[in-house]
Amino acid sequence: MYDDILLPVAPGKSANDAVPHARSLAERYGATVHVVSAVDTLEHTLSGPRAGAFAERVEAGAQRRVETVTEELTDAGVDAVGSVIHGEPLRVIANAIEDTGADIVVMPTHTRTGLQRVLLGSVTEKVVRTSPVPVVTVPMSDEEA
Helix, strand or coil: CCCEEEEECCCCCCCCCHHHHHHHHHHHHCCEEEEEEEECCCCCCCCCHHHHHHHHHHHHHHHHHHHHHHHHHHHCCCEEEEEEEECCHHHHHHHHHHHHCCCEEEEEEECCCHHHHHHHCCHHHHHHHHCCCCEEEEEECCCCC
């Protein structure tokens, strides 16, 4: 049923309750998990010496996170590949669904409500609305994120 699972991860975050869910699905269906992190830094629009340093830190954090999750999955016996892609997260995820041939997306969702939800938006909510494949959302508290 599922051959390829897309697992978006945020740069620099340590918690992601979606990882065990992706692992469970991959184990059950013998699927490959594609771990992807979007790096959207405005590097090309900001000026000054700190802009480049900030972009490098974000990208390094994304690379570490992808490597950590990919290693965790591989150690559990799951086929996993990872990549860091530059761009706006929603677009990166949409392109990754197509590029990897993902049959399902597994990603965390925060428990924000009210004004905080309106102001911050939700990449996960947008993915749910626009994805051509099923999306499994895993609730996370803001404290874990």
